[in-house]
Amino acid sequence: MSRPFLLGVLGGMGPLATLDFQHKLLEATPAESDQQQLPSVVWNVPQVADRQKALAGLGPSPLPQLLQGIEKLNQAGASHIVIACNTAHHWYDALSRASAAPLLHIVDATLESLVVQKPQRVGIIATKGTLEAGWFQRGFAAQGIEAVEPTPEELAEWFVPGCYAVKRGALREGGVLLSLLADALLARGAERLVLACTEVPVALRAVAASSLAQSLDPAQALAQRCAKIWLAQRHSYLA
């Protein structure tokens, strides 16, 4: 651990979500000058095979391209790396093994934020791949939290078209579809919602969805965790 702090961001999935994550880093860091802001290097290369299609067995694996990004971020001197995409955490173990810099996991950061509020039932809005991987559900179970998940019909009718609408820039259209899903999970007893796909918070904000008040954004939790590490080291780095 002799490398000076430099956050590597494995982005591009999608490019707008990568910018959103960078904004969250700025928001999470109290700073009175440019020099106090968190230093980062961002691999924002969106020519990565589609993660949802790969996990559905309908397309090639993005792993080779993700490994290339991890290699570049390490070469650039990253001391810590984050993946600015929930679904891509499917390849977390393989990427982690290939990286000299530690990879901070988005689920760990989310649970750290979530347990403070001690909810009993928490909804998860995520891709089929993220839901089937079960990371959030296992993390919840370890804290005695019950997971409220979308049905296959809700995923097909609201979630998937909502996400692809955001990816092509139709934020309001995506927001309307994803709000229907958010409201359905709250109606089934969720006290809080984890918006575990980077397109979802962007879309819900575009329609000023009331469900945002009960929502937790894992990307924001991850940004806050990064800022905490930077703030603990900033003094010596700037001295």
Add this chain to the structure above:
Amino acid sequence: MSRPFLLGVLGGMGPLATLDFQHKLLEATPAESDQQQLPSVVWNVPQVADRQKALAGLGPSPLPQLLQGIEKLNQAGASHIVIACNTAHHWYDALSRASAAPLLHIVDATLESLVVQKPQRVGIIATKGTLEAGWFQRGFAAQGIEAVEPTPEELAEWFVPGCYAVKRGALREGGVLLSLLADALLARGAERLVLACTEVPVALRAVAASSLAQSLDPAQALAQRCAKIWLAQRHSYLA
């Protein structure tokens, strides 16, 4: 020129302006999927010595830190590099010599956009360093355009405090000050304004300044130039 397209962005000056530039890249690129967006690697390390202070002889040179960024971007495989800060173009020649990838100059991109409209008098809002360097004025002169510059008093009373207000997040306060300067240059006969400091467009938007309608943002012109290069190569890259 065998490297595949990858835009290197030398950012961090400041970190918010670097995000703004990345948004402009997205806006400048027509795309229907993530994969069609421009690939980039962003060196967003704000621990760079203050450029305005260095040029005023009041602080250390940022050149060593800028050279480090250029080296990292080349190592990451950048095929083209841009500097997301007008004032840092003071070190353009030294950075260009140290870079295998060509550096696109923000003044070239701005002139390319400006000459289409054939203005006769154009105002420049920029740091003292950028104004004294004379890049924009020489470019204008070569096109038969007369430059309208801020007075030393306008720089001291409106420009400098306006920029530092933006850097500490006081966008409206910065917008009020920078609007006074924009209106003064228009009153002295400028038909168009070049907002040649990345803080200025952000601040003018925060107060919905009427002068924006006559303004050209060099960062936007630079993003459009990058997008043009990417679009010309995209087909072969995605094939």
